[in-house]
Amino acid sequence: MKIISGGKELKMDETKVLRIITKPYRYNIHHFANNDIRCSANGVGLPSCYLCNYLDDYGRPIYERIPRFYVGAIDRSTESYCIIDITESIFRQIRDLYFEKGWATNS
Numbered sequence: 001m002k003i004i005s006g007g008k009e010l011k012m013d014e015t016k017v018l019r020i021i022t023k024p025y026r027y028n029i030h031h032f033a034n035n036d037i038r039c040s041a042n043g044v045g046l047p048s049c050y051l052c053n054y055l056d057d058y059g060r061p062i063y064e065r066i067p068r069f070y071v072g073a074i075d076r077s078t079e080s081y082c083i084i085d086i087t088e089s090i091f092r093q094i095r096d097l098y099f100e101k102g103w104a105t106n107s
């Protein structure tokens with residue numbers, strides 16, 4: 001997880017308390033040549049991304065699209081707004097907590 005605040009990337013530690021305040025914004029990346037490349041396909045209609053269209057001999061994409069999410073949050077240690085950049089597995093954990101009865105409250 002990365003925290004982006006005022007254009008700077010902050011360190012995340014397990015004691016940090018964040019309050020999620022926006023819906024997640026999904027975007028996709030490709031792992032390419034040891035880098036994370038943002039997918040340029042918008043997900044509507046035919047993909048216009050070169051890496052999405054890069055197929056193996058069986059017509060399968062070589063560089064799969066990997067979803068990531070931006071979520072707006074308040075960092076409770078500084079009471080300031082920040083954007084967190086999370087993987088799909090962390091997104092699923094947050095979503096499961098959100099739908100768990102009796103856990104997620106407005107406080």
Ligand SMILES: [Zn+2]
Nearest residue numbers: 039040049052
């Ligand atoms: Zn792509």
